[in-house]
Amino acid sequence: MPNLLAGKVGIISGALNEKSIAWKVAQKAHAEGARFVLTNAPLAMRMGEINALAEECNAPIIAADATSVEDLEKLFSGAQEQLGGKIDFVLHSIGMSPNIRKGKHYGELNYDWFQKTLDISALSLHKMLHVAEKQDALNEWGSVVALSYIAAQRAFLDYTDMSQAKAVLESIARSYGQRLGKQKKVRVNTVSQSPTKTTAGAGISGFDAFYDYADKLSPLGNAPAEACADYCISLFSDLTRYVTMQNLMHDGGFSTTGISEEMVEVLTKASS
Numbered sequence: 001m002p003n004l005l006a007g008k009v010g011i012i013s014g015a016l017n018e019k020s021i022a023w024k025v026a027q028k029a030h031a032e033g034a035r036f037v038l039t040n041a042p043l044a045m046r047m048g049e050i051n052a053l054a055e056e057c058n059a060p061i062i063a064a065d066a067t068s069v070e071d072l073e074k075l076f077s078g079a080q081e082q083l084g085g086k087i088d089f090v091l092h093s094i095g096m097s098p099n100i101r102k103g104k105h106y107g108e109l110n111y112d113w114f115q116k117t118l119d120i121s122a123l124s125l126h127k128m129l130h131v132a133e134k135q136d137a138l139n140e141w142g143s144v145v146a147l148s149y150i151a152a153q154r155a156f157l158d159y160t161d162m163s164q165a166k167a168v169l170e171s172i173a174r175s176y177g178q179r180l181g182k183q184k185k186v187r188v189n190t191v192s193q194s195p196t197k198t199t200a201g202a203g204i205s206g207f208d209a210f211y212d213y214a215d216k217l218s219p220l221g222n223a224p225a226e227a228c229a230d231y232c233i234s235l236f237s238d239l240t241r242y243v244t245m246q247n248l249m250h251d252g253g254f255s256t257t258g259i260s261e262e263m264v265e266v267l268t269k270a271s272s
């Protein structure tokens with residue numbers, strides 16, 4: 001169904017390079033008729049890759065560090081100005097853990113960095129929605145989607161403090177979903193995505209192994225970034241207006257599978 005987002009305007013964060021999930025969301029939102037502002041941290045902008053996407057999608061760029069309320073205020077007011085009205089959809093596609101970057105295992109986390117992880121990867125959603133509410137920046141029946149990972153519910157030690165960040169992120173989505181739903185009929189959801197080969201994904205130690213493990217366990221295989229983008233588009237569209245406060249699994253069936261033939265085969269080979 002083409003033009004699912006015709007007439008809608010939005011904010012898309014987190015497109016760092018072609019591999020980013022947000023990059024695919026932007027391309028698909030553009031193809032479905034949306035207009036939007038692209039945003040990323042000033043540091044990420046320096047890479048410059050976002051300019052190609054902005055050109056392709058005819059989208060203005062507004063730099064904002066998602067941990068800074070001041071930057072987010074400028075982002076939301078600037079987006080409304082550039083797009084000529086209130087916002088219909090927001091993609092939160094932001095995650096970073098200094099502990100993961102520096103290779104710290106779960107038993108030796110640096111607590112200042114832990115707080116940074118939480119601030120960047122979880123509180124940033126709260127700050128965004130706080131600013132959106134204060135500016136009354138969202139249209140009725142708007143939609144907010146943030147990307148999460150199943151380490152919020154299950155222990156994946158190599159995901160270290162990002163596990164806690166995702167748990168907080170999902171909880172914020174529920175609380176703001178209740179608040180904004182009542183106020184403005186705005187829905188807020190998280191999409192819990194399969195492991196995906198992006199810059200953030202590849203930074204996690206043992207990523208290739210748990211990518212393969214998830215792929216072998218999921219009856220549909222790991223969900224690719226493009227399919228995640230499709231799901232986000234459906235959540236921004238009017239076809240999902242009563243879906244809110246949910247953590248939606250987009251994982252090829254991983255989260256509800258016990259064991260698969262492929263895993264039995266691997267383990268049988270290993271033990272023989």
Ligand code: NAI
Pocket residue numbers: 013014015016017019020021022040041044064065066067092093094095096120147148149192193194195196197198199200201202
């Ligand atoms: P990515 O590395 O392309 O995107 C992460 C983005 O966060 C980057 O664009 C980065 O510049 C941005 N960012 C970091 N600090 C920021 C700050 N202070 N202010 C504003 N932006 C900031 O990687 P990917 O995988 O596309 O990540 C997007 C989201 O998807 C993240 O929330 C990630 O945790 C989530 N996710 C990723 C999975 C994976 O396996 N790659 C699996 C499940 C969820």
